Amino acid sequence: MPYEVKVCGAKPGLVTGGDGLSYHVADGLDALEWADVAFIPGYRRPDQEDPPATVVGALRHAHANGTRLAAISTGAFALAATGLLDGKRATTHWHYTRQLAARYPTVKVDENVLFVDEGSVLTSAGAASGIDLCLHILRGDLGVAASNHAARRLVAAPYRSGGQAQYVPRSVPEPLGERFAATREWALHRLGKPLTLEILARHAKVSPRTFSRRFAEDTGYTPMQWVMRARIDVARELLERSERGVEQIAADVGLGTGANLRLHFRRILGTTPTEYRHTFAQGEVA
Incomplete structure (x- = not known):
């Protein structure tokens, strides 16, 4: 570092x-x-x-x-x-x-x-x-990529939203963030495929309404906000560490088109995929 x-x-x-x-x-x-x-x-x-x-x-x-x-x-x-x-x-x-x-x-x-x-x-x-x-x-x-590398060295979660709730004592202790950890991990390995609230809730074996409410308590995001940010994070790493074009990356992370990737990239990060690659890419890329 x-x-x-x-x-x-x-x-x-x-x-x-x-x-x-x-x-x-x-x-x-x-x-x-x-x-x-x-x-x-x-x-x-x-x-x-x-x-x-x-x-x-x-x-x-x-x-x-x-x-x-x-x-x-x-x-x-x-x-x-x-x-x-x-x-x-x-x-x-x-x-x-x-x-x-x-x-x-x-x-x-x-x-x-x-x-x-x-x-x-x-x-x-x-x-x-x-x-x-x-x-x-x-x-x-x-x-x-650098942040994920550091997280792996620390054996820490690569990213927890700042808006995620702090753990405070409850009458029935329940470690926040672990209720749907398996579903989040499952989703991270299929970001290139369709992921809806209903699909996520089905995997978690709860109703969509319950899943949405408890997921937001755990992460600070709605399920679909979390999925979008996870997709943008994967796109960021691909921009940093590969020579894939924007259209290919958009398809890889489940955003369909380059235009869709650019739209959400700018909305979340305030910059474009091209500008981001110029700033953080490791070496020159095509």
Whole structure:
């Protein structure tokens, strides 16, 4: 990956974490001067302790110079302290969403999502959601193939929608996202074939109405929105890693024609397949 990673803090040295482990912080806050993206990790008692003024100032300065700021879990409190989340959507670990909203009332706290991308400021829920956010950033920076490669190395889901619900305790525990995992996996292997709500619900052995409602709870998308995004993701990878033409790719991913692929590609990604290939293709393609 074409990233250089540095760990920085208010002052270099060993920092003891809440887990009892010590972390070597090699750089001071001046490292933010060159950062393209700065991750703010979670920390304990965020609703009781303000981050150091030097850290808040350094984050504001870095953001003004073009650095993206991405908070993991309770790191959202430190990001909110900068004022850069005022008027914007944000999230944090479900255990702290109410405290974040009470402490920073101008922040639009969304407790029902895995991560929120507001462009130059991003927030995520728990630690696993931080991985989802990092993969989301990778997809935007380096393309879907690089993101999928990283996900495979991590043995993580290649893509979970930021709108997918956080897991919160229920009277009858049910791991969100697993109810229709087999159906989603089945669908991913037949994207080039017809996939309707009725076909998906039949595979899941539930009614279309039940499938649609529960699928949206799990993924943040309706079934057909999810299918369309899955098809666009496969198209992205084919554009990056093959020399197939747009018409062939459209047929391969179940979108029929190049015109249909271009329409949905621009609607979802804001660019054309040709422009995307020029940006992310590995080497020259025909």
